[in-house]
Amino acid sequence: MGKYIVKRVIMLIPVIIGVSLLIFIMLDLAPGTVLDQIANDYTPEQLAALEHELGYDRSVFYRYGMYMWDLLHGDLGTSYIYKAEVWDLYMQRLPATLLLAGASVLVSIVLSIPLGILAATKHGSLTDNASMVAALLGLSMPNFWLGLMLIIVFSLNLGWLPSSGFKDGFRSLILPAITIGTGLMATLTRTTRSSMLDVIRSDYLRTARAKGVPEKTVIRKHALKNAMIPIITVIGTQMGRTLGGSVVTENVFSWPGVGRLTIDAVKQRDTIMVTGCIIMSVIMISLIQLLVDITYAFVDPRLKSQYASGGGKRKLARAAGGGQT
Amino acid sequence: MKLDSKKKEGLKQYRKRSALGEIFHRLRRNKGAMAGACILLVLFAVALTVDLWLDQEKVIGMNVRDKLQGPSLQHWFGTDEMGRDLFWRVVYGSRFSLAIGFVAVFVSLIVGVPLGAVAGYYGKKVETVIMRFTDIFSAVPAILMAVVVVSVLGTSTINLMIAVGVSSIPGFVRTTRAAVLTVRNEEYVEAARALGKSDLYIIFLHVLPNCLSPIIVQTTLRVASAIVSASSLSFLGLGIKPPAPEWGALLTAGRDFILDYSYLTFFPGLAIMITVLAFNLLGDGLRDAMDPKLKR
Numbered sequence: 001m002g003k004y005i006v007k008r009v010i011m012l013i014p015v016i017i018g019v020s021l022l023i024f025i026m027l028d029l030a031p032g033t034v035l036d037q038i039a040n041d042y043t044p045e046q047l048a049a050l051e052h053e054l055g056y057d058r059s060v061f062y063r064y065g066m067y068m069w070d071l072l073h074g075d076l077g078t079s080y081i082y083k084a085e086v087w088d089l090y091m092q093r094l095p096a097t098l099l100l101a102g103a104s105v106l107v108s109i110v111l112s113i114p115l116g117i118l119a120a121t122k123h124g125s126l127t128d129n130a131s132m133v134a135a136l137l138g139l140s141m142p143n144f145w146l147g148l149m150l151i152i153v154f155s156l157n158l159g160w161l162p163s164s165g166f167k168d169g170f171r172s173l174i175l176p177a178i179t180i181g182t183g184l185m186a187t188l189t190r191t192t193r194s195s196m197l198d199v200i201r202s203d204y205l206r207t208a209r210a211k212g213v214p215e216k217t218v219i220r221k222h223a224l225k226n227a228m229i230p231i232i233t234v235i236g237t238q239m240g241r242t243l244g245g246s247v248v249t250e251n252v253f254s255w256p257g258v259g260r261l262t263i264d265a266v267k268q269r270d271t272i273m274v275t276g277c278i279i280m281s282v283i284m285i286s287l288i289q290l291l292v293d294i295t296y297a298f299v300d301p302r303l304k305s306q307y308a309s310g311g312g313k314r315k316l317a318r319a320a321g322g323g324q325t
Numbered sequence: 326m327k328l329d330s331k332k333k334e335g336l337k338q339y340r341k342r343s344a345l346g347e348i349f350h351r352l353r354r355n356k357g358a359m360a361g362a363c364i365l366l367v368l369f370a371v372a373l374t375v376d377l378w379l380d381q382e383k384v385i386g387m388n389v390r391d392k393l394q395g396p397s398l399q400h401w402f403g404t405d406e407m408g409r410d411l412f413w414r415v416v417y418g419s420r421f422s423l424a425i426g427f428v429a430v431f432v433s434l435i436v437g438v439p440l441g442a443v444a445g446y447y448g449k450k451v452e453t454v455i456m457r458f459t460d461i462f463s464a465v466p467a468i469l470m471a472v473v474v475v476s477v478l479g480t481s482t483i484n485l486m487i488a489v490g491v492s493s494i495p496g497f498v499r500t501t502r503a504a505v506l507t508v509r510n511e512e513y514v515e516a517a518r519a520l521g522k523s524d525l526y527i528i529f530l531h532v533l534p535n536c537l538s539p540i541i542v543q544t545t546l547r548v549a550s551a552i553v554s555a556s557s558l559s560f561l562g563l564g565i566k567p568p569a570p571e572w573g574a575l576l577t578a579g580r581d582f583i584l585d586y587s588y589l590t591f592f593p594g595l596a597i598m599i600t601v602l603a604f605n606l607l608g609d610g611l612r613d614a615m616d617p618k619l620k621r
Contacts, residue, residue, distance in 0.1 A: 142557060144557060
């Protein structure tokens, strides 16, 4: 198990190197630098000195080298727009993003899994078709539009829930979480349905029914538990994607998350801030992936033995397959 | 006589259909997919011909006396702050949204499919390199990648298409590679190789044609997400600027009046939703119709 985790962490390193190089080069190609944004705060002499200090008088690769050297020492660098450490800025925004991501995925789970099970148990019926269309509808609505419509109904007209910000705690979380959660629904519902369909036709379900186990228990205990692996995979992927920042939804609800931090940094050409945010989100996503992989073992004892015998990733991936591509 | 025609009907069922015919037959039985296809047909017809029958004056002509009027028989979707009829603006906007969706996906197709095909066909080092690059690329969230590309290229309609297209390249690389992996060891590929055909010839004439179904499905679904991404970028102020009647831009312009004139944001969003839903329904239907597992 430990070996497996170490291997996963090592696999992360080339991705971090590659992603940061990609961001450095692309933002270097974009017109303007971070210095243009802060030019008014400094005298020309100071600005020239700063330009030299930040390496803007040299090539992008020099700056990348400087950045990597700092990163090697565990320093994500300093944002010159905010005049603060990238790490501190990121950590300030992270709780809001974590909260929103968790709540959105929860909304998606609460809506999708029952819907998926319903569709699978009534396979081919009108209910099946209706639930699949409902799930697709969630995917087809642009996030920002759904968000605005929710604001119009629940904030502006009914006045039940706040329309923006983070101040009202749980109450301000509801609308953004529904907005993102609805968008995640389609994939999760579909996965639940197809995974359940695979299991529902299996022999052990027939045996269970033959033994006289009530249908409810058959579905809940025998079928769902065996259908869980692809479902967990999708939940993990969605959690990761939401953590990367739901830029648009954060924008609609003025949510103080990392998505907006990153977008603002791109607009201000704050290369170090952008790279820092993306590196952090890469790390978060792979942490969640790791967590998901470990969860498999708890859900499916067959997989636990593979961890123990060091079966490696390939076997695990195959076992987890059948989910979504 | 009656029996005869019945017999004929029965026989018809056993007539062998071509592969394409079979897919079409199965697609036709999928009500959702057919509904999606019908909506798209109407949309295409409108988008392609709108220039011919719609008076430009209706789209850009201002009439301040009629400004900000709610939906009525005369103005189905109401009018905006300049007195322009929102319905005609949405109708005209179909050109933008469909064009963006298709061009963007075309961009990711022409880059993603060859890369995925090469990765899957050659395997080994080539595959590792391409897939690692894909991993790195997809580590950046798609919308963020699009924002970065737009900042590099500057904001314009064409650049928006490229940005959205670039951000969905990894999906095509992965899909194509996965599909190529399933056919690269087939006998007909080996036969072509034994005949001394070049790799390029084999990839394009033997391998890719047999990988079409997942790519077609992916394309249909991607057009849907490209339309959403493009309108999201417009919403973030990085896409098409408000005077142009692109749906995302219309919606964003309406946001300023959300308090009293919510219909200005409602209708453009509805247009996006219906279009995207139609593509998703069709894509889903195609996926089911082309799934070899379901073949009888």
